[in-house]
Amino acid sequence: MLKFSRNYGFKAVKRDFQLLPEFKLKCGLEIHTQLNTRHKLFSYSTNDAFASANLPNHHASFFDVSLPGTQPKLNLEAILYATRLGLALKSNINLNSQFDRKHYFYGDQPLGFQITQHFSPFARGGSVELTKVLNGIDQEQIQIDITQLQIEQDTGKSVYKDSEKVSLIDLNRSNVPLIEMVTEPCFSDLKQIRSFIKKYQNLVRHLGISTGDLETGAMRVDVNLSVNNHCRVELKNLPNTSSIMNAIKFEYERQVDIIRNGLAKTLLAEPETRGWDGTSTVKLRSKETSIDYRYMPDAELPLVRLSADAVARVKASLPVLPDETIKLLMEKPYRLSLKDAKILTLNASGHGQQYTQKELLDFYLQAFNSALENNGEKANQRLLTNWIIHELLGDLNRLGLPLREAIAVVPPTKFAELVTLIQEEKISNASGKLLLFHILEQTRDGSLTQPADLHGIIEKFDLGARSVVDDEELLKVCSEILSSVTDPMMLSGITSGKRKNSLKYLVGQGMRLSQGRVKAKLFEDTFKKLLNANW
Ligand SMILES: Nc1ncnc2c1ncn2[C@@H]1O[C@H](COP(=O)(O)OP(=O)(O)OP(=O)(O)O)[C@@H](O)[C@H]1O
Ligand SMILES: [Mg+2]
Numbered sequence: 251m252l253k254f255s256r257n258y259g260f261k262a263v264k265r266d267f268q269l270l271p272e273f274k275l276k277c278g279l280e281i282h283t284q285l286n287t288r289h290k291l292f293s294y295s296t297n298d299a300f301a302s303a304n305l306p307n308h309h310a311s312f313f314d315v316s317l318p319g320t321q322p323k324l325n326l327e328a329i330l331y332a333t334r335l336g337l338a339l340k341s342n343i344n345l346n347s348q349f350d351r352k353h354y355f356y357g358d359q360p361l362g363f364q365i366t367q368h369f370s371p372f373a374r375g376g377s378v379e380l381t382k383v384l385n386g387i388d389q390e391q392i393q394i395d396i397t398q399l400q401i402e403q404d405t406g407k408s409v410y411k412d413s414e415k416v417s418l419i420d421l422n423r424s425n426v427p428l429i430e431m432v433t434e435p436c437f438s439d440l441k442q443i444r445s446f447i448k449k450y451q452n453l454v455r456h457l458g459i460s461t462g463d464l465e466t467g468a469m470r471v472d473v474n475l476s477v478n479n480h481c482r483v484e485l486k487n488l489p490n491t492s493s494i495m496n497a498i499k500f501e502y503e504r505q506v507d508i509i510r511n512g513l514a515k516t517l518l519a520e521p522e523t524r525g526w527d528g529t530s531t532v533k534l535r536s537k538e539t540s541i542d543y544r545y546m547p548d549a550e551l552p553l554v555r556l557s558a559d560a561v562a563r564v565k566a567s568l569p570v571l572p573d574e575t576i577k578l579l580m581e582k583p584y585r586l587s588l589k590d591a592k593i594l595t596l597n598a599s600g601h602g603q604q605y606t607q608k609e610l611l612d613f614y615l616q617a618f619n620s621a622l623e624n625n626g627e628k629a630n631q632r633l634l635t636n637w638i639i640h641e642l643l644g645d646l647n648r649l650g651l652p653l654r655e656a657i658a659v660v661p662p663t664k665f666a667e668l669v670t671l672i673q674e675e676k677i678s679n680a681s682g683k684l685l686l687f688h689i690l691e692q693t694r695d696g697s698l699t700q701p702a703d704l705h706g707i708i709e710k711f712d713l714g715a716r717s718v719v720d721d722e723e724l725l726k727v728c729s730e731i732l733s734s735v736t737d738p739m740m741l742s743g744i745t746s747g748k749r750k751n752s753l754k755y756l757v758g759q760g761m762r763l764s765q766g767r768v769k770a771k772l773f774e775d776t777f778k779k780l781l782n783a784n785w
């Protein structure tokens with residue numbers, strides 16, 4: 251099952267991965283997050299490391315390329331963003347933090363050092379709560395403690411071209427503001443790590459300070475992992491969630507194996523940094539080869555002094571955090587299911603999404619209030635939620651229409667009106683779907699720009715429900731459907747009650763012929779009558 255290689259890596263079967271109680275996993279995370287400020291951390295260049303990938307060195311000022319004589323100028327927007335994050339994590343904001351130089355030489359860091367915060371970081375302490383209900387972890391509730399947050403500049407990017415034996419340097423990313431968030435080694439299983447990353451990612455999106463995307467490198471997670479309190483191994487270069495999870499599984503099994511073979515004293519005696527090559531973790535450097543960074547305060551940057559009052563004002567401006575919103579939505583009067591509350595609250599990736607989370611939540615709350623105002627107790631909130639989450643969002647995706655534009659034609663009040671029409675059976679579910687899609691399609695094509703006249707359209711397309719159906723006509727339609735059935739066993743099965751499900755097939759035929767305007771129940775009753783089914 252296990253194949254050893256020279257660096258004590260092995261190919262393990264990941265399918266049946268499990269943590270063994272006698273080998274305790276301990277993990278701590280370091281997460282680097284790029285801030286989406288307008289400008290870079292210490293220069294006026296536009297902060298756009300990825301939008302112009304085809305234009306290398308396009309967003310790079312003299313300072314970003316380290317021209318001698320240029321000096322850093324601190325971007326206060328980055329300080330504001332870091333304060334928001336620190337407060338949301340319940341950290342203590344350091345009113346006197348400072349920037350330090352971390353020296354090392356690499357082509358994509360032409361300064362010869364990275365400006366970071368080493369001696370006096372931006373914030374310390376804080377915590378994140380994970381629960382079984384909200385985050386899907388195995389334990390009822392755990393707390394992940396935050397060690398610190400530090401602000402630092404990103405490096406440039408090296409692009410290696412093997413065939414040409416050259417490495418190209420792109421400094422678009424150089425000096426993009428980063429926050430490194432370090433946790434205490436509180437994690438003891440994979441689910442905790444996965445849900446923490448998700449929650450943290452959602453938090454930075456919610457605060458509007460970063461895209462939080464792992465795929466673009468806007469968020470980069472390093473995992474520190476030890477087993478049974480041997481030395482920690484730091485795992486770097488993990489580009490997405492599955493790499494993070496697979497690297498942890500692999501590394502855990504590697505360390506367990508080392509311990510089992512009595513080799514911990516030699517192989518896990520000192521901290522080591524390892525990378526991930528897609529199938530195994532590979533050694534990058536050990537302590538002996540680790541660099542002496544010669545940290546020293548950056549003399550060109552003054553202390554970052556914040557007043558307690560400024561911090562208090564940032565705190566007052568923070569949005570309600572997702573956990574609180576979810577709780578609120580699950581209580582009266584909304585009483586949403588956890589799943590629906592999450593859809594309305596948690597940011598999926600912003601890519602290809604036709605709405606921001608805030609736009610969607612606002613839309614929901616306004617439609618909800620409008621339904622409540624119009625119908626009071628009678629309002630069917632579940633129907634409204636379903637129509638927003640399934641029909642509206644589905645249509646927006648299908649049509650590539652942003653919610654912002656749809657709102658001009660179907661404002662929340664109008665949407666609530668549409669759902670009331672369906673609830674009161676003035677139009678059928680199927681007609682409601684047609685109506686909504688029709689309106690949104692016209693909005694996308696630009697032929698509808700004003701709030702839609704629902705009643706006008708219902709009349710024009712004759713979408714109104716047939717509440718009073720001509721009995722004779724109904725009987726005629728049903729008889730036609732029955733005479734087209736080629737399997738006589740089906741009909742006798744319905745009569746005897748042995749094939750109750752087949753009745754649904756017949757009702758479906760009826761609904762199709764009537765384009766959904768006759769209620770299913772009417773068809774059901776008529777078929778049963780015609781077939782003498784008395785069940
Ligand atoms: N015994 C341990 N097992 C697993 N993780 C640990 C252990 N001890 C510490 N850690 C984790 O190691 C990480 C240390 O990160 P920190 O940024 O402080 O130092 P670093 O990795 O040496 O510095 P750098 O930022 O240069 O990588 C933290 O996430 C911490 O929780
Ligand atoms: Mg580290």
Ligand SMILES: [Mg+2]
Nearest residue numbers: 280430431432
């Ligand atoms: Mg670190």
